[in-house]
């Protein structure tokens with residue numbers, strides 16, 4: 001129940017007074033509804049339907065004069081009052097529903113923004129642990145449950161207010177009878193707990209299924225080329241078939257619980273009504289009016305109980321999703337970066353490196369149980385120099401760069417910036433000064449201009465072309481049908497690996513970073529691209545601090561320093577030529593191997 005209470009508190013914080021105004025409005029509506037109900041009896045009485053000449057019932061003796069009037073006038077007054085009441089009630093109801101809907105949407109957006117904000121502030125280690133598709137499920141499906149849950153909760157409150165008022169009115173009509181109906185209602189609620197439990201269980205299963213669907217779909221479409229080229233369509237279809245079967249069974253089970261619960265309430269209603277009527281007529285010899293009161297109380301109160309039960313079931317079904325969303329928010333908050341990063345840029349300003357970035361005896365593991373990704377690392381990145389990090393796949397190159405950028409925290413040892421530990425504001429300043437080009441760069445579905453402006457929204461045409469020129473991308477962009485306005489990505493022109501990388505490099509250079517970190521693509525570069533990237537790096541050298549994770553060693557020939565990693569340790573460190581001459585070293589072996597694999601690159 002904790003997540004429901006948490007989101008209820010959030011709703012209370014968010015809505016403030018409006019929540020109470022709405023509740024009071026609901027109370028007013030139910031009061032009008034109750035008064036309308038009381039008017040029905042004299043109305044029927046006047047028409048003589050009840051076959052009684054004894055005047056009005058005792059609870060509206062003040063309206064005796066109506067019985068004195070000719071039938072048509074009395075009827076008109078009562079019908080007119082009834083119409084006024086009903087119209088008032090409908091108008092207030094409409095107004096309240098509008099407010100509820102606004103409240104609901106507003107609150108949903110509030111939770112959406114809040115969740116997104118805490119996610120953006122979470123550190124990189126948090127995102128490494130999480131499955132991307134699970135985050136998407138939380139931001140879509142589970143948020144939908146918050147919306148449903150809030151709506152149901154508001155309905156529940158309304159029902160509660162309505163019910164309490166109607167119980168009050170019913171008590172006034174007949175205390176004994178109301179008490180009896182109440183006891184029956186409570187007994188039924190007690191036996192209906194099982195429906196609420198089942199609803200919660202099915203809500204949990206639906207959440208699991210939603211996660212597996214989102215995960216499956218993102219895997220399948222990311223790997224669609226593998227699927228098609230390896231003829232895996234059959235396996236994938238079988239997965240989908242199985243998912244549909246499970247979802248079908250789950251929906252059916254959910255519907256069964258709902259229908260069983262309704263059946264239970266409807267049957268009990270019929271049985272109780274029969275029992276009442278029989279008891280009233282046969283045992284207590286009640287007549288028309290009392291019987292009418294029995295029917296009225298019963299027909300008004302019982303649906304309220306059913307409504308509350310159905311609200312409780314819906315709320316129970318949303319609990320697993322609310323719980324998971326609450327858990328996600330909690331985890332993300334715990335993983336919040338201690339430097340105010342996220343949406344706010346803070347007051348951090350880019351600071352030029354003085355003595356450089358340094359790892360002092362740094363060790364790092366991705367999990368307590370796993371082995372070390374980096375062990376006892378001692379390296380220094382000097383300002384305005386080009387540092388290349390090389391090593392076999394899995395050697396720890398990306399991990400080292402993540403530590404240098406303050407994305408990961410060392411398990412032992414420390415990373416420093418100009419001699420000061422890299423924490424808090426310093427990380428912000430560092431990130432303000434740097435641009436990072438990942439191995440698999442992210443280009444969204446939009447024009448080249450939009451993709452470039454993502455980094456610097458105010459960039460003008462000249463700045464964009466300058467950055468494209470610096471990254472050797474201007475030529476290919478000029479040749480595209482709409483130049484800067486060419487749509488790229490999913491539904492636009494597909495760029496080659498090399499073009500993508502040079503475009504992302506242009507984007508990174510657009511904001512004129514003081515430090516550029518380039519995780520060179522393993523496979524994207526052909527010899528021509530390789531030469532281009534090499535020229536770009538040479539032209540940038542000396543102007544900014546360059547850190548390059550290099551897979552093609554030819555691109556880093558002008559590096560001032562090469563750090564060679566192997567199995568998480570620095571095995572060589574020094575100038576390119578110096579390391580190339582150390583015949584026994586890993587670096588010269590790697591050079592030799594690449595020369596064999598790509599003789600042209602080696603010669604060039």
Ligand SMILES: Nc1ncnc2c1ncn2[C@@H]1O[C@H](COP(=O)(O)OP(=O)(O)OP(=O)(O)O)[C@@H](O)[C@H]1O
Pocket residue numbers: 128366367373391392393394395396397398399400
């Ligand atoms: N998110 C992660 N969780 C657990 N282990 C990880 C994670 N990322 C990397 N590792 C492990 O840490 C070690 C270093 O990985 P890293 O990605 O830094 O190597 P790399 O040299 O950059 O490799 P590549 O050249 O293939 O990109 C590897 O053993 C890898 O399996």
